[in-house]
Amino acid sequence: MLTKLTLCSCSCFSPCPICGDKISGFHYGIFSCESCKGFFKRTVQNRKNYMCLRGGNCPVTVATRKKCPACRFDKCLGCGMKLEAIREDRTRGGRSTYQCSYTLSGAASTGSLLSAHAPTTLRHASSLTCVNGPGSYSSRGESSNSRLTPDIPPLLQEIMDVEHLWQYNESELSRMSKSTGSPSANPLLAASGITAQNSSADFLADLCNIADHRLYKIVKWCKSLPLFKNISIDDQICLLINSWCELLVLSCCYRGVSTPGEVRVGGGRGITLHQSAKYGLTPCIERMLSFTDHLRRLRVDRYEYVALKVIVLLTSDAPELREAEKVRASQEKALAALQAYTAAHSPDTPAKFGELLLRIPELQRTCQFFMQVGKEMLNPANKGKDGEGPSFNLLMELLRGDH
Structure with missing residues (x-):
């Protein structure tokens, strides 16, 4: 040397x-x-x-x-x-x-x-920032991690306290299993401007039906988040339109951490790479399994998972945001909480915080690819005037209503 x-x-x-x-x-x-x-x-x-x-x-x-x-x-x-x-x-x-x-x-x-x-698995960093909070670096370049204790940051605990809103009870699971996979009866599929024409599309309609049920859960969860409540309704809509797919895919991949080789799509259902070939979804499932492998490699726990969801939700470069700085400030609070948590609970892996953030743009690319493949499998329909895309009326209705 x-x-x-x-x-x-x-x-x-x-x-x-x-x-x-x-x-x-x-x-x-x-x-x-x-x-x-x-x-x-x-x-x-x-x-x-x-x-x-x-x-x-x-x-x-x-x-x-x-x-x-x-x-x-x-x-x-x-x-x-x-x-x-x-x-x-x-x-x-x-x-x-x-x-x-x-x-x-x-x-x-x-x-x-x-x-x-x-490393061979580094991806594009999205919205990375040196957060002024616990676990960040001082102006002298000295780490303040030594002051941290293994306690859970209060904000992270507040986020975890509303995580149960993602879960299904038995009656909800029963209703979901009886729901039709017909695209015409599916709000999410209709809102996406696509209609089924073959068995592969029917399967995708089933996935969209599960996602549609999950959307109700997502909105309830969002409206209970401490960092989301103070954001205007219009900006809440923009944030959800921008991140709903990432939130769904992230939750599927995290559930699949305990079942290698299988993506858990919700409602007790899963899909393997072999099964995906029948529906023309192999490239999508490959990417989701790869993302799941990264979560497993990083040993992402539930606190890190819920923090990532909030960070993904509070993306301040979402189009048409009216108060982007307010959203950015909220996201930085979540970043600070995650940084403090990883520094305290994973002291032997100081790069974990950065690696978790590097998964976000990878997640975004996976979602973009998934939606592109889905639209290639299905024919466009129900578009708005002048060829506009989906109006996302479901999200707006849920956010503005008392659900």
Whole structure:
């Protein structure tokens, strides 16, 4: 193992591990070029949410680094750049308390640098922020985690206290089992602007019927959340329209953590990869199973799960929000609670908080893919005027009504 001084000396003649440009110094945990340093800083501070349109495998070189910011940010994280090294006050200079992530192999003489901590499952970070709360970093770069106790953050306990609103009782399960899978009788399927034409669509209609029942539960749950009550009704509608699919998929995947190889869709039902082939849903179920595997690998517990749901719900970049700052402030409270909890209950895995947040954009991509496949299986119908999409009258009615 080379000394840090020798490593720094060798690195001056090495290419940037992200794009191959000339290294300008030690930035946010790794040696990198000035361009990638600035890109990483802007992405984190401005809370950019990038998405790759080419499958997430774009080459990142000096010539192509500006073409796909999503893959470039992925590579920054994969090479070892640290989110927590970005200053919260936007002042110049990153924190210098982070050791280099590199070790040099025998190929060091050729200027090759290898990251010692390059994970293979990092995804795009969405709405990541250094939260000013328990477990965050002070302006001196010192962790305040040592002050934490294993107690549950009060906000997280309040969120857990309303989690029972997601659960079904026996009579509700009975009614669900008797419900028809006909798309025409299904509010969610009708609201989605699609109609069934084949057996695969009939199966999807059954899934939508389950999801429709779950929507009532979601709305009751939302209206009881401490962070949701103070948001205007119009913004509540925007948030639910923006996140209902993510909430449903996240709950299905979390229920499947205890049943490897099977996605639990609710109502006691599940679907395996083999079964999904009959309905043309294999790509969707593959993605959901992959997401479930990540939850299982991270050993996500119920407190982390309910916190993730709230963070997903309170996405401040949802279109047509009237009070985005208010929503963002609420989300940051949930982020602070989750950060404090993971720091206290998973001290041996300090990266868990960041990895949990990195699952959110992966969840969003899974939902986008699922909805795209669903609409390809089904014919568009019941569209609004001028080709508009679904009106989501069900969500509006439930939120404005006393249910």
